Amino acid sequence: MTQSILTDIKKAAKKSLKARKDALANTQTQMEVLNGDLFADGELPFFKDKIAETGQFPLKPKTLEVLQINVGYMCNQVCAHCHVDAGPDRKEIMTRETMGQCLEVIRNTGAHTLDLTGGAPEMNPDFRWFVEEASKAGIKDFIVRSNLTIILANKKYHDLPEFFKKHNVHVVSSMPHYTRGKTDKQRGDGVFDKSIKALQMLNEVGYGMPDSNLRLDLVYNPSGAFLPADQAAMEHDFKKALKEDFDIDFHNLFAITNLPISRFLDYLIASDNYEDYMYSLVEAYNPAAVENVMCTNTISVSWDGWLYDCDFNQMLDLKVASKVKHIKHYNDDVLNNRDIIISQHCYGCTAGAGSSCQGTVA
Amino acid sequence: MAKSYYDPADLRKFGNITEWSEELGNKFFDYYGKVFEEGALSAREKSLIALAVSHVVKCPYCIDAYTKDGLQRGITKEEMMEAVHAGAAIESGATLVHGVQMMNKYDKLSM
Numbered sequence: 001m002t003q004s005i006l007t008d009i010k011k012a013a014k015k016s017l018k019a020r021k022d023a024l025a026n027t028q029t030q031m032e033v034l035n036g037d038l039f040a041d042g043e044l045p046f047f048k049d050k051i052a053e054t055g056q057f058p059l060k061p062k063t064l065e066v067l068q069i070n071v072g073y074m075c076n077q078v079c080a081h082c083h084v085d086a087g088p089d090r091k092e093i094m095t096r097e098t099m100g101q102c103l104e105v106i107r108n109t110g111a112h113t114l115d116l117t118g119g120a121p122e123m124n125p126d127f128r129w130f131v132e133e134a135s136k137a138g139i140k141d142f143i144v145r146s147n148l149t150i151i152l153a154n155k156k157y158h159d160l161p162e163f164f165k166k167h168n169v170h171v172v173s174s175m176p177h178y179t180r181g182k183t184d185k186q187r188g189d190g191v192f193d194k195s196i197k198a199l200q201m202l203n204e205v206g207y208g209m210p211d212s213n214l215r216l217d218l219v220y221n222p223s224g225a226f227l228p229a230d231q232a233a234m235e236h237d238f239k240k241a242l243k244e245d246f247d248i249d250f251h252n253l254f255a256i257t258n259l260p261i262s263r264f265l266d267y268l269i270a271s272d273n274y275e276d277y278m279y280s281l282v283e284a285y286n287p288a289a290v291e292n293v294m295c296t297n298t299i300s301v302s303w304d305g306w307l308y309d310c311d312f313n314q315m316l317d318l319k320v321a322s323k324v325k326h327i328k329h330y331n332d333d334v335l336n337n338r339d340i341i342i343s344q345h346c347y348g349c350t351a352g353a354g355s356s357c358q359g360t361v362a
Numbered sequence: 363m364a365k366s367y368y369d370p371a372d373l374r375k376f377g378n379i380t381e382w383s384e385e386l387g388n389k390f391f392d393y394y395g396k397v398f399e400e401g402a403l404s405a406r407e408k409s410l411i412a413l414a415v416s417h418v419v420k421c422p423y424c425i426d427a428y429t430k431d432g433l434q435r436g437i438t439k440e441e442m443m444e445a446v447h448a449g450a451a452i453e454s455g456a457t458l459v460h461g462v463q464m465m466n467k468y469d470k471l472s473m
Contacts (some may be wrong), residue, residue, distance in 0.1 A: 179438060222434065227436040233406070237436050279374055 014078055016087040017263060024266045025085065027317040033265065034344040036285045038275060044282050047346045052103035054287045058339040061309075064332060065297040068115040068311060068357065069094075069102055071127060072303045075119040076153045076322075079174075079187045081264045083315050086119045093123075094303040101305060101327045103137070109332065111299075112140040113359065117311065120150045122157060124361055135167040143170045145219075145357075148198035149191055161205045170215040171207060172254070172357075173199070176223045178241035186223035199248045208250040217252045225273035227280055227351055228255035231360045254359030257281075259312050259348035289354025292361040295340045301327050309340045311357070316345070373423045406435050413442060414449030 017025040022028055040048050051057045073090035075082075094102075106114060114134060121127055121144055135142060144164065151160045164171055175195060176186045183192035199216075202208060208216030218238065222228050235253035242248040258264045260277060268274040295309040299320075305327040308314040322338040324331050354361035380387030398408050409431050416424030432442050 177436065182438075224433060226430050226433045230438065234436055276370075283374075 012209060016078065016085045016089050017266060018085055019087070019089040022266065024262070026271075027315070030261055030265060030316060031343065033269070034260065035272075038278055039344055041058070044278060047342050047344050050282075050285060050347075051287075051290055051342070052292070056287070056290050059290070059293070059296065059342055061336050061338065061340060062296045062301060064111050064336070066113040066115055066299075066357075067102075067106065067109060067111045067301070068117060068298055069301045070303055070314060071099075071119070071121045071124040071130065073119045074123045075147065076123065076150055077120070077147055077188055077191065079263070080267055081186055081223070081258050083259055083262045083264060083312060084119065085262045087313070090119065092303045093159060094126070094305075096126045096129065098303070098305045098327065099126055099133075101330075102301060103133050103331045105327060106134055106137045106139065113143065113256045114139045114141070115143040115145070115298075117145040117357075120147050122146065122150050122160060128163065131163075131167050131169065135169075141170055142168065143172050145172050145174075148173045148175070149187075149194040151198040151201060152194045161202050161207065164202075165205050165207070165214055168214070171218070172217045172219060174191045174221065175199075175238070176221055178238050178245070182223045196246050196248065199242070199250070201245065203247075203249055208248070208325050210249060216250045217254060218227075218250050219256055220255045221256050221258055221300065225268055225271065227257055227278045227284060228355070231353065249306045252359070254357070255353075255355070256357070256359065257348045257351055257355035261312060261345050262315055266345040278344070278347070281351045284351035285347060286350055286352060286354060286362055289350040289352075289362040292356075293346075293354065294356035294358070294361070295349075298357075299335065300316070307335070309350075312345055313341055313349075316343070318343070368422050369425065370423075373426060378422070406437065409435055410437065410441060410445040414445040417446050418449040418453050 008338055024033075045246075048057055051059065070084075071312070072093035072169065073086045074093060075083055075084075075086035075090070076088060078087040114137075116127075116134075116332065118124070124130070131142075131144070146160070146164075151157050163169075172292055173195075176183050180192040184190065187195075199208070202216055205214070206212050207214040220228060220234055220238070228234065229255065233256050238253050239250070242250070260274070260281075265274070268277050295313070298310060300308040300311045300314050302308065302314050306314075307320045307322075307325055307327060308318065308328070309320060313319075318341045319325050320335065320338055321341055322335050324334045347359075349355050352360075352362075377391070380391070398405060398412070398465060401408075403411075412424070413428040413432060429442065435452050
């Protein structure tokens, strides 16, 4: 990639695709790319045909285990790879009314994991109220996906580590690399130092310590057009470097593949990496990963209450193929009969050891 | 036919060499895969050796492949460049050590 393209992407990355009125902010345009010549001309197989080879089409849900709720697309960061196209200019925020509908489902669902994401979920003005209410529902694993820098972004967020601890929240945070350069290139200047400081603050209250019940896991996304390597090897490297350089402890590292949608798709096209990247994903296709792909045990809820097979389908506006499409009509049995909606972006979750919000699956 | 000797897209077709000689092609790829598994050396260390050798043998396909492999493994650019220098040092050393042959010959031929 030439330096000028890198500079262009970096400049552009201060705003969301939506704010820039970029063609790829339109989900229809993204779907056209994903269904484009590379697949239509038969050079690479459609995902549907690939999973049909092993009798896995149509993809069906198993028991619901994870309810993932996106409480809004507003974020203090504008990461170059963000599949949500999140940023400070995004105003989509879940209301307390919709949160109430979610709480009703949380209280009655058999799902053992509640997973709050965004944007920066903490920026939702009702975030703390929602966490307090949801934590009373007796969910076994209550995850908040925190980008770390939010803890230092404003005084009002400085006590988040204590707040998380009080509600026994499982913190899952993005950390693209243990070196400053790679982290800042993907997530913005200064993000590395702030992330390190935030991790130290979480460690101080007990998060991530070897024998602690306060879970702190990190998410690794490759900072570029390549796939993640072996999760265990990456975890080993991260643990060693973060401990030696910054005395930071954490529990597990989840290696997550970047899916070719939204801002990462924009980057792939602008840097002339799209075709190679799709080849890499298809070549690394692993039928065993299809078996446990996260859409088979997850329901994703958007800020305005619509239901999706996963957070990626949410960003492509591919609502569940079910009579029940909104949280206010939520029904486990009806939803469990649906076919999961798939397209070529799904190759991102089935490459190599597979990829999900909880890391590898195969 | 392509107008260039090297086409990046040809790297994806590497596996096609088995089409014209299945037995030898498969033996090569089995061997290749085995070499890069974790062993007395880690797969990470072998990736860096492969990157250095790729430069020494000046194989553009190999350079693309092992730069990407290194990125995937979280290998830093400083580590990659040091590996390239290790390869380059051996390559230039191999040239320069022949200087001794030149010196020997020179001395032998001179009165």
